[in-house]
Amino acid sequence: MQYVKNSKISPDEWLHADTDGPLPAAGDLIVPLARWRAEKDQLLARKTRLGVRLASSESPEIIRDDLGRFDLIALEFPVFRDGRAYSYARLLREQYGFKGELRAVGNVLYDQFSFMHRCGFDAYEVQKDIDAQRFSRALSEFTVRYQPDPDGSPSAIELRHQPQRNAKIQRGRP
Amino acid sequence: MYRYDEFDHAFVQERVAQFRDQVTRRLNGELTEEEFRPLRLMNGLYLQLHAYMLRVAIPYGVLSSRQLHKLADIATKYDRGYAHFTTRQNLQYNWPRLEDMPDILDELASVEMHALQTSGNCIRNITADQYAGVAADEIEDPRICGEILRQWSSLHPEFSFLPRKFKIAITGSPRDRAAIKLHDIGIVMVRNPAGETGCEFWVGGGQGRTPVIAKCINAFVPRRDMLSYSEAILRVYNMHGRRDNIYKARIKILVNEIGIDEFRRQTDEQWALIRGGALDVPAEEIARITAYFAPPAYEKLAPNPAGFVQKRDSDPAFAAWLRSNVAAHKIPGYAIVNISLKPIGGIPGDATDVQMHVAADLAKRYSFDELRVTHEQNLTFADVRQSDLYDLWRQLGEHGLATPNIGLVSDIIACPGLDYCALANARSIPVAQRISERFADLKRQHDIGDLKIKISGCINACGHHHVGHIGILGVDKKGTEFYQITLGGSADENASIGEILGAAFSYDEVVDAVEKVVETYLKIRTGPDENFLAAVRRAGIAPFKDALYAVR
Ligand code: SF4
Numbered sequence: 001m002q003y004v005k006n007s008k009i010s011p012d013e014w015l016h017a018d019t020d021g022p023l024p025a026a027g028d029l030i031v032p033l034a035r036w037r038a039e040k041d042q043l044l045a046r047k048t049r050l051g052v053r054l055a056s057s058e059s060p061e062i063i064r065d066d067l068g069r070f071d072l073i074a075l076e077f078p079v080f081r082d083g084r085a086y087s088y089a090r091l092l093r094e095q096y097g098f099k100g101e102l103r104a105v106g107n108v109l110y111d112q113f114s115f116m117h118r119c120g121f122d123a124y125e126v127q128k129d130i131d132a133q134r135f136s137r138a139l140s141e142f143t144v145r146y147q148p149d150p151d152g153s154p155s156a157i158e159l160r161h162q163p164q165r166n167a168k169i170q171r172g173r174p
Numbered sequence: 175m176y177r178y179d180e181f182d183h184a185f186v187q188e189r190v191a192q193f194r195d196q197v198t199r200r201l202n203g204e205l206t207e208e209e210f211r212p213l214r215l216m217n218g219l220y221l222q223l224h225a226y227m228l229r230v231a232i233p234y235g236v237l238s239s240r241q242l243h244k245l246a247d248i249a250t251k252y253d254r255g256y257a258h259f260t261t262r263q264n265l266q267y268n269w270p271r272l273e274d275m276p277d278i279l280d281e282l283a284s285v286e287m288h289a290l291q292t293s294g295n296c297i298r299n300i301t302a303d304q305y306a307g308v309a310a311d312e313i314e315d316p317r318i319c320g321e322i323l324r325q326w327s328s329l330h331p332e333f334s335f336l337p338r339k340f341k342i343a344i345t346g347s348p349r350d351r352a353a354i355k356l357h358d359i360g361i362v363m364v365r366n367p368a369g370e371t372g373c374e375f376w377v378g379g380g381q382g383r384t385p386v387i388a389k390c391i392n393a394f395v396p397r398r399d400m401l402s403y404s405e406a407i408l409r410v411y412n413m414h415g416r417r418d419n420i421y422k423a424r425i426k427i428l429v430n431e432i433g434i435d436e437f438r439r440q441t442d443e444q445w446a447l448i449r450g451g452a453l454d455v456p457a458e459e460i461a462r463i464t465a466y467f468a469p470p471a472y473e474k475l476a477p478n479p480a481g482f483v484q485k486r487d488s489d490p491a492f493a494a495w496l497r498s499n500v501a502a503h504k505i506p507g508y509a510i511v512n513i514s515l516k517p518i519g520g521i522p523g524d525a526t527d528v529q530m531h532v533a534a535d536l537a538k539r540y541s542f543d544e545l546r547v548t549h550e551q552n553l554t555f556a557d558v559r560q561s562d563l564y565d566l567w568r569q570l571g572e573h574g575l576a577t578p579n580i581g582l583v584s585d586i587i588a589c590p591g592l593d594y595c596a597l598a599n600a601r602s603i604p605v606a607q608r609i610s611e612r613f614a615d616l617k618r619q620h621d622i623g624d625l626k627i628k629i630s631g632c633i634n635a636c637g638h639h640h641v642g643h644i645g646i647l648g649v650d651k652k653g654t655e656f657y658q659i660t661l662g663g664s665a666d667e668n669a670s671i672g673e674i675l676g677a678a679f680s681y682d683e684v685v686d687a688v689e690k691v692v693e694t695y696l697k698i699r700t701g702p703d704e705n706f707l708a709a710v711r712r713a714g715i716a717p718f719k720d721a722l723y724a725v726r
Contacts (some may be wrong), residue, residue: 083335118331
């Protein structure tokens, strides 16, 4: 597995805590939602950074009031076809204003990178090395997007009608 | 019709390049078949019983002559010289090879076409009324909103991995020819008291094993808000739609489980967060797209010119075709022509490469270079001068394209069934062919009048049997094909789900059973003005039951 942050393969400073058993004494820690709920005080007493990991059945709405406590939120993709976390990511970024690391975990493959990126993910635990090496290539497959993105990249509609965003604009011919 | 601008062209070319790369990675083993499957599905490529099948998107069913020529050429070069028009206004090739796929997509891109999202758990090709722009009762051409939605739904970053497929249909007329109440989202263009046009949204319709008529969720969404409103619906569905059971994963199940009021509340809650933001459709964009659908340069013509009337009154075969296949146009002197792809004994929706070239040439000559595909698997020329009808009819007839049976008993919708489909219980196509042959006498068909027969080879209902006036469903009884008959379904503005008549019939019996149903109708109808559906609604299914099962 490779860790990609801001489009680059990077060393991962975070540890994942198991669902039970003793917590590591030191280090930045990502805990499952259940542990956050059960061991909140203990976790806050640590002087390390804290992240929470949500299963695809766990909406971030559940932790909305606690968002300020987390430096990282990991969203699970249990299988390719389970797309709930795309919506969760957009809610976190666009509606809840979450600014920390948004990490995709689970079944994270090359052909999902650009969808994930466009929904607001900035970190990825990538299953195959070759996928991680080609991360930037995946993001460059498309220069045109039909929807506005959370990062503010213009959509085709915006480019058509705000020519200052694209000096070379040429209208279609009705 | 809509033409690509530089952004649309670049997008489709980039998509072809992406898919070419995916095929390469599959062929060199980097991707397993399991990993490749959802990727090929997102590009309309299925693996069927005998071969791959490629489904090409025809947005809201509209084609230019040039595009149809290209589709015909692809059928010649990469398939077996024919193609199949589907109930979602798309086109399917049944025999393409995986290796050829990127080249086929390149050819499609050269005429502004693609196979994006014709399959997979994403927002599918958007369908619309085939009489868009020419129906007299139309509030607004549905293709304008259709095109705005098409673009928004293309490779949507959030909604490409939904619980299940998602289908949207739009009509601009109160008279519904697009079956909008049987779609995940159905949109009716409406006008509010202030005279502004907007979208009436229906949600949660669908067929499959649990047929449901959609419910109205919002009676007026301004056009500028249509994307944010759609996005709100999709977000609720994406987060809360069931993923534990594919038979319960469509939005209709979610809407039924939580109720339309709760679904509306959640949608409104999401909408409030995003309404008026980046998804607002600017007036300039609506105007830009509207311009592409401006009416063609109609001539000022007198209705019913003498030459036309003389031919109509002297040639009964022409008159019969006019009666069933030609509809009124909003402009005097013009007519809407429906071209039947249901010749007697033929395969519903199939067309040969030659027929496609002929249709393309005739559309260029007689209908402003444009034609439409209908969800009933026929073609429509929307803008034909009445004075040209006779010539057009004769030329269509030379190529087997003038069967006068639109809306009649042999205008059957049938899914591919066991002849192609891996999921089928039973054959559909041969049943359609046999019914069509049984009623081959066109005079008899015209006497029977409006009657929609729809056939599915299994409970997935691709042949829309639930909403057939007569619906036929293939079931499997200990390895043998049987057919269950339903009566009284309808897909129009008064949509209803058909009622099961009784025990299923064998492959050999089913055509007799259908004929008996039709004879019973002829016996009980109050007169030729009471069509089949009206008679079933009035009398119920009891008389049909008696006729069919008393004798068994
Ligand atoms: S209804 Fe069943 S048999 Fe017919 S095409 Fe659909 S899945 Fe196949």
